[in-house]
Amino acid sequence: MTTEILFSAADRYYRYAVQELKRSLPVVDHVAVGEDAGLIRLDGAGLAEVAAAARSGDLRFVRHLAEVTAHRPAADADDPAMIIDLAASAVPADGPIALQVWASGRSRHRPEAVRAAIADRLAADGREVRRAGCETVLAVCLGERRIVVGRARTADALADWPGGRVRLADSPHQISRAEHKLEELFSLLPLTIAGDALDLGASPGGWCRILLEYGARRVHGVDPGEPAPALARRPELSWHRTTAGEFIRRTQRTFQVIVNDMRMDPLQSVRTMITAARLQRPGDLIIITLKITTNRPVETIDRALENLADSYKIIFARQLHHNRNEVTVVGRRR
Numbered sequence: 001m002t003t004e005i006l007f008s009a010a011d012r013y014y015r016y017a018v019q020e021l022k023r024s025l026p027v028v029d030h031v032a033v034g035e036d037a038g039l040i041r042l043d044g045a046g047l048a049e050v051a052a053a054a055r056s057g058d059l060r061f062v063r064h065l066a067e068v069t070a071h072r073p074a075a076d077a078d079d080p081a082m083i084i085d086l087a088a089s090a091v092p093a094d095g096p097i098a099l100q101v102w103a104s105g106r107s108r109h110r111p112e113a114v115r116a117a118i119a120d121r122l123a124a125d126g127r128e129v130r131r132a133g134c135e136t137v138l139a140v141c142l143g144e145r146r147i148v149v150g151r152a153r154t155a156d157a158l159a160d161w162p163g164g165r166v167r168l169a170d171s172p173h174q175i176s177r178a179e180h181k182l183e184e185l186f187s188l189l190p191l192t193i194a195g196d197a198l199d200l201g202a203s204p205g206g207w208c209r210i211l212l213e214y215g216a217r218r219v220h221g222v223d224p225g226e227p228a229p230a231l232a233r234r235p236e237l238s239w240h241r242t243t244a245g246e247f248i249r250r251t252q253r254t255f256q257v258i259v260n261d262m263r264m265d266p267l268q269s270v271r272t273m274i275t276a277a278r279l280q281r282p283g284d285l286i287i288i289t290l291k292i293t294t295n296r297p298v299e300t301i302d303r304a305l306e307n308l309a310d311s312y313k314i315i316f317a318r319q320l321h322h323n324r325n326e327v328t329v330v331g332r333r334r
């Protein structure tokens with residue numbers, strides 16, 4: 001029996017999402033829906049298997065998933081009434097529904113207008129419609145090539161946002177845009193941050209601020225650059241104006257959390273983490289962004305994770321919405 005799955009990825013890394021899907025799952029067919037969304041047909045596997053592969057770290061470039069209930073060529077879907085009918089026929093039997101509509105590539109439809117029309121129809125049928133926070137997601141992708149309607153248990157969708165495009169509000173205390181990467185990760189993977197944290201490549205200090213906000217007792221920021229003035233004033237921050245290698249060689253401290261957002265070749269960045277492993281105890285946490293390019297990123301990440309595996313058990317590896325040319329990796333000290 002075959003099942004069709006709708007998936008999203010970053011547009012620049014879409015083909016690598018397809019590459020990883022094909023090597024991990026029984027994919028018999030693939031078609032692009034738009035620049036950052038596609039359909040795969042699986043023989044003998046379904047959404048649960050794809051979601052499990054993503055959670056296990058095998059699919060680093062897939063951001064969002066749903067099981068397809070219907071799709072049509074975009075050229076045949078000029079009339080929004082047809083999209084509304086497709087969506088209405090995909091609604092599960094009961095319970096509130098998170099209705100998520102997005103466009104992939106150039107679509108003649110405006111997602112908010114289509115969403116409002118579908119929500120009106122479902123409300124008229126007596127259904128409770130929300131944006132997020134339900135057991136089931138009704139996903140409508142207005143692709144440049146195809147209109148796709150799908151459904152997912154929220155846990156299997158991987159992210160409770162239309163197409164996985166997580167939108168986070170800017171805080172007035174924000175130090176850098178990089179903060180959103182860590183906030184997005186914490187929204188997808190609940191992690192307990194406690195004790196002392198080490199932030200490698202910390203300047204100007206956005207990640208230091210977020211770590212303190214999420215419960216770190218003290219943060220040691222390491223960077224040849226400077227911290228933002230508002231952060232430098234905080235008593236729970238220690239700043240070390242040096243390189244990661246130099247700091248790791250000299251310190252005698254231990255850290256429950258080590259984060260690394262260094263702009264550095266990914267294999268060199270991993271080597272740095274391996275030398276830092278002596279500063280941690282079993283179960284302690286690392287969070288790294290591996291900087292990649294569109295040249296063989298799957299192979300690069302494979303090697304990086306393989307090298308890390310002796311010291312760390314990888315619990316998450318994915319390109320987040322706020323990651324541009326990078327992948328976020330989380331591990332626990334063995």
Ligand SMILES: C[S@@+](CC[C@H](N)C(=O)[O-])C[C@H]1O[C@@H](n2cnc3c(N)ncnc32)[C@H](O)[C@@H]1O
Pocket residue numbers: 175176178179200201202203204205206207208222223224225242243244245261262263264
């Ligand atoms: C993307 S920025 C970090 C942004 C930071 N996470 C934030 O939230 O504000 C990357 C940083 O890595 C630092 N970096 C690069 N190589 C480094 C090294 N060998 N040791 C320490 N820091 C390094 C750079 O100086 C730069 O400030």
